[in-house]
Amino acid sequence: MTLADANHTRSHGPRIDPERLKAANLHPETGLATDYLNRFNEAIMLLEIVNDDPSCVEELQAWEPADYVEHFSRSTFKARDLAIEAYHQAPLVLRRRLDELGGTMTSIIVAAREALTIGMSEEESRAVVEMTLASLKEHLSEASAVIHGKPLQDVESASETQDEVDALFAD
Template identity: 45%
Template sequence: MSSAAAKISPLDEAVSGDQAANGRAVPRPSAEELLTANINPRTGLATDYLNHFNEAIMLLEMIPDLPDCAEDFLSWQPLSYAEHFRAANFKARELAISTYETADPAIRGEFDNITRTMTSILTAVGDAMRQMQQDKSRAQLAEQATGWVKPLVTLAGGIINGSGHEADVDGIMTA
């Protein structure tokens, strides 16, 4: 077992600062509960949120072959992590939201920065597509946008799964 895997995250310990309405400490969910809910116990994040961005990517990928899909992409709306889970048919939505809110601020900050970047790109692409009249121009923009957002989804997935930038640096150094 690597030293990184052996580290205990704040989500693995009991909460000392979180208080219930009655003033008592609220215990954190167990790693087993989080895993069952598809939430990473080390980071407190769920990959299900990335489905929101993957939906936009899928629509962008369809535009070159099916130009009418541009209208479907233009109806895509950005959602925050909590908004996504509140709207999704995700059994453990409240658990996903609460573990996100109590996740390590550095991890959550890095994750939020990447998801804000993806949202900004997708929003700007939508604004630009609304100004375009030619299907060919929309198709070119869709292909470019896919190339910009897909690597960010992969990076966000790495953060969710606990690898973040360290894995990227290790991979580059060994290549």
């Protein structure tokens, strides 16, 4: 399935002009915004320095989960209303995959911050941080590809599960 084919699964309503989307820093074909990924980049930055500065765990504790629409509802992004409207018009397969990836990344961040507060050794803490960062960066890369309309057969065939998150923190 191509992006053009998937556009038939858009929500009702007039299609937003691609030039308007582009001017608002939204992808002109998908209508999705990379600004959503900033929330996960923030957690990644905190995790990257937590081993050198353990006080960052407190900042990580303050990180609040939010899905795409919640993120923009709380955001100061100047085109936040357009971002929400465009999200609802984006192809359903892209929205679902982006929501799955966002949920998985959120679960990974929440599990990591819980693990980092249980008083583990420095070596264990470093291992948790390294595994968490590797997983988050992989998922973030895929989320970016979804936002940019990567081939839909890749999006449709990909499937993340809670088991992956559980396995990450099983040890």
